Amino acid sequence: MIRLAAGGMDHDRIRQYVEERGGKVLDSSWSPFGPGWFGEKSDRIYGVRYLDRDGNEHEAHCKTSMWTGVYFTEDRIVRYAERPAPATDTMTSLEAENRRLREELERLRQGRG
Numbered sequence: 001m002i003r004l005a006a007g008g009m010d011h012d013r014i015r016q017y018v019e020e021r022g023g024k025v026l027d028s029s030w031s032p033f034g035p036g037w038f039g040e041k042s043d044r045i046y047g048v049r050y051l052d053r054d055g056n057e058h059e060a061h062c063k064t065s066m067w068t069g070v071y072f073t074e075d076r077i078v079r080y081a082e083r084p085a086p087a088t089d090t091m092t093s094l095e096a097e098n099r100r101l102r103e104e105l106e107r108l109r110q111g112r113g
Contacts, residue, residue: 035073
């Protein structure tokens with residue numbers, strides 16, 4: 001019963017930590033033999049999947065307890081956020097502007113010359 005209550009508070013603590021940094025927790029599960037478990041008496045270890053503020057998906061291990069805060073270890077990006085392709089209309093208008101500027105530059109060069 002105590003383990004369940006502590007686990008609920010741990011999940012809330014991890015979620016709050018990630019959300020304060022602009023992210024979102026996708027999953028967290030107790031990982032009693034995760035990195036750093038040996039000799040640990042008060043902290044509990046969780047495997048955590050989350051999205052960071054840029055939309056990158058991470059897998060990490062997290063140690064936490066009511067007294068020690070939240071510490072991520074072995075945090076790695078497993079999927080980068082997809083960057084939207086440049087809008088075709090934007091590229092077309094930039095190309096047109098670039099062409100116009102080149103023509104203007106050429107006209108100015110010829111006028112001096």
